[in-house]
Amino acid sequence: MAEPEITKPDTGELMRKLHERPQMPLAEWLRAPAHVHYKAFRMSDPPVQRAASRDEFRSLLEAFKVSADSMVIREEFGYGVKGDAAGDQLIMIWEAHTEYYSHQTWHIPSGHAEKLTFGPMTFPQSRPQITPLGLEVCRLDVMLMTDPLPVGDALRPQFPGPVLYGSRILDEETSLVTSFTPDEHGRERYWVSVGSGRSSRSHLKDIVDAIVRIETYYHLLLMQKPLFMAAVDQAYRFEQVHLKQREIITGHIGHADSLTLQRWLNGLTQDLLKTTRLAGGLHFELSSSVPYDKIVHRTLASLDERTLPPYRPLSDYVLSGITGVAEGYQQLLKRIDTLRSGFEGVISIIRARVDLILESQNLTLLASVDKTTKSQAILQYTVEGLSVIVIAYYLSGLMAYIFKGFQEMGWLRSADLAAALFVPFSLGLALGITILGRKLLRKKFSGDSMPTALDKPQA
Secondary structure, eight states: OOOOOOOOOOHHHHHHHHHOOTTTTHHHHOOSSEEEEEEEEEESSHHHHHHHHHHHHHHHHHHTTOOGGGEEEOSSEEEEEEEOTTSOEEEEEEEEOSSEEEEEEEEEOSSOGGGOOSSSOOSSSOOOOOOOSEEEEEEEEEEEESSOOOOTTSSGGGSOSSOOEEEEOSSSSOEEEEEEEEOTTSOEEEEEEOOGGGTTSTHHHHHHHHHHHHHHHHHHHHTTHHHHHHHHHHHHHHHHHHHHHHHHHHHHGGGOOHHHHHHHHHHHHHHHHHHHHHHHHHHHHHTTHHHHHHHHHHHHHHTTOEEOTTSBOHHHHHHHHHTTHHHHHHHHHHHHHHHHHHHHHHHHHHHHHHHHHHHHHHHHHHHHHHHHHHHHHHHHHHHHHHHHHHHHHHHHHHHHHHHHHHHHTTSOSOHHHHHHHHHHHHHHHHHHHHHHHHHHHHHHHHHHHSOOGGGSOOO
16 A cells, blocks of 8 residues: 655745744734634544634635735634724634634724623624534633723622632733633633733733633643543453453463463453553543643743732632643553553463463474374384385295296206295395385485575576
8 A cells, every 4th residue: 555645845935834923913903992702612623624614714704795905814824804884893813723723803992992891792793603613612702901900899790600810910000800600602701901001012912812822721621521530430440350350360370271361362352452442542632631731831820920809810710720630631641551551461471371382282292293203113114124024025935936947947956945045035135125215215305305406596
């Protein structure tokens, strides 16, 4: 089967893509106040769905009638800008990552913050519904305001959930509050006060990028918990079965027959295949947990979080949810690998025992063949001895008739005496014929097994 051809990218093109930042112009267009919606979807087949999500975003921009001059669509990033007669702007952003893709929508009103509120976008043209290409990871509703945070309990009615979390981030003017609890639309709400002096800089994009990065990778980490719990139970059952099998095999392997060994080998091989399949699925699903955990921690650290009374710190909730999760995933992978190695070790022991039994049987068979060969050799020599006697007997009989004829003709005085004297000669002649025949046979068979000069390759 021919190997698929791998196309190597041009070095210059690769370097250009590495340094390309098509999202940079967005930082100049964004401003506060603004209303931001964010959705992320985990792809089950990234190579196929990544391209499909790009086509989906292109159709979304076409539905909004975004002009070609107001859109950019690249391989893994795209955006489009739509304005209305009142001066409101809608900025739609699409990004495709290794495991997920996201849609980010900014509604920037024309200078009237009163238009903004949590919930559906108030942009005049409603957003068309799209069919997600994967499992929903998270959904966010972010309000970017230039005014300071309301004091007291003014924000409490706008957030579902029992506890509010808030922190100062990046600088003394920027604060955010959230409850980490989805509202009736399934969105987690964030109220962010950015300060009037930073409303039109890349500061806005940094804030939103940090929020969506923390939320997305936080949810990607925790989405694997049901799979993790089911795998832990399955690994426990495999371990119990393997422990019982190992005890039985250890106690009986010394006197087990070949049928028992074959039954053990078949059962362990099936368990090894199941464990290998489980390990493969878990490695595919959980191997990315360590980098995701690092992304969350590093993003939290980059926010330079400081306390914001009376709210609990943002990191308290995030870190309490993911602390130990990635490590637990990796420990499960190591546990499955250890279990698989245990099955392989017992299988190797059984196969070694089978090889010893086969070797013992082969030695017994060889001893039997050797004994049979010796018996055949003794029988062959006996037959050859008898054949010498028989040949001598027939030669003596034939010569007795000849001697009798010579006696009748008067050439011999006593035929019986001549026949008696011929018996030793006939024995020697018969023995010589037998030895000569044996030598001729040996020479013939040895000549057939050795290559002749004519069979040698010519130089």
